[in-house]
Amino acid sequence: MWNWFHKLGSPKTFYAISGSLLPYFCVLAGIMLVAGVVWALGFVPPDYQQGHTVRIMYVHVPSAILAQSSYMMMAAAGVVYLVWRIKLADIALQCAAPIGTGLTFLALITGAIWGKPTWGTWWVWDARLTSTLVLLFLFVGVMALRSAMSGKASAGRATAMLVLVGVMNLPIIKYSVDWWFTLHQPSSFSLTEKPSMPPEMWMPLLVMVLGFYLFFFCVWMLRIRTEILNREYRSRWVRELVQ
Template identity: 60%
Template sequence: MNWTWFHKLGSPKWFYEISSRWLPWLVILTILLLVTGVVWGLAFAPAERFQGNSYRIIFIHVPAAFLAQATYVLMAITGGVGLIWRMKMAELVASCCAPIGASFTLLALLTGAIWGKPTWGAWWVWDARLTSMLILLFLYLGFMALQASIDNMKTAARASAVLALVGLVNIPIIKYSVDWWFTLHQTASIKLTEKPAMPAEMYYPLFICLAGFYCFFTVVLLLRLRTEILHREHKTGWVKALMSNKR
């Protein structure tokens, strides 16, 4: 197998240059997907039989919750890769994932609370799904606090990667919480293996919003990575050349 792509990915300079070319296209794609999905979901999808129009929160809530978990998995995997192969880029990805993931976990929790009020009659209940999502937020915050508290970058990356890997156990707990325990939170409406438990006029916009959120994540991850790369590589010749040209 040809591994050159893997080594290229490990080079901050190469990554900075290639991501400059990707970014504009990703931004356009993100805007197209999000505008289409949100307009479709808010204005054209039919109302839900029992929840009325409050269910339209789903087009934000579900993508945010998906993203919160996917970001955590990415953070743990890249943290692990950094731990094993001492790959600088992987460590950078892990540390850039944390604030983005934390913000989307918070978004999922807040939209869930606002959706819960008209649907369950309560902003918050200590049920398994909600509690495990709150733990996810604390894991993200713990990861960031740990990184900020250790001055040596290598030690910080290693310690926080271990925390991220240990916390990975929470991800299946979130996923299966609605099946394992009796919860107010409904079980999964969309699964990879089955047809969605909602009509097409509702799940098409939901899938478009999901794709839009993932594209948005890629854009903001690239933005953070590029900033971090410049910061950590500021003594190298290529950063100097790049910055001098921009004057």
């Protein structure tokens, strides 16, 4: 088991394995996203209060879930790198940051677009919105530190450290902004409880969330593969690959 783990951690093996898996993932992600979008936009009944604007949810909720989850994955990669010094974990951390930033931004933008017709305003200083905004700042901080330290041997460990500090702070930030009066509805979608939405509404949402996860993994994998080639350009297997 450990042997296998370490083998996967070597850039060369990872490059080979991910290369053979990537097409399946991409096709699956494409199918899920297309099916989810068609289902959500074309067949889901409009909400009795919000009408057709409720369809924004099918982009907003998955991107918000992915935004938080990509920070968690980044933190997991950070722990792996700090403890075991597996080079691949550092690459994974570095590659997840821009995707996470993009998804957080998407969650904020779609939230604003959804907020205008339902709440009557683009932005409110509500707890969930604010903590998502802070998440965006944390992502930007990680990327800023990384780019300021580019070329230094300690860049990976410093960034991992920062991500860990951020992950410790996320719950504190979340609870502190909850002190404010909250306009955002509480999450109506969780793994453990029966959803309060009717099945014809939450099933396409589930498809979209899974599609977003697969999409995230595809983009992440692509970035990691590119970064591996970038860093290992001196090694023989990369040269042979390129020629």
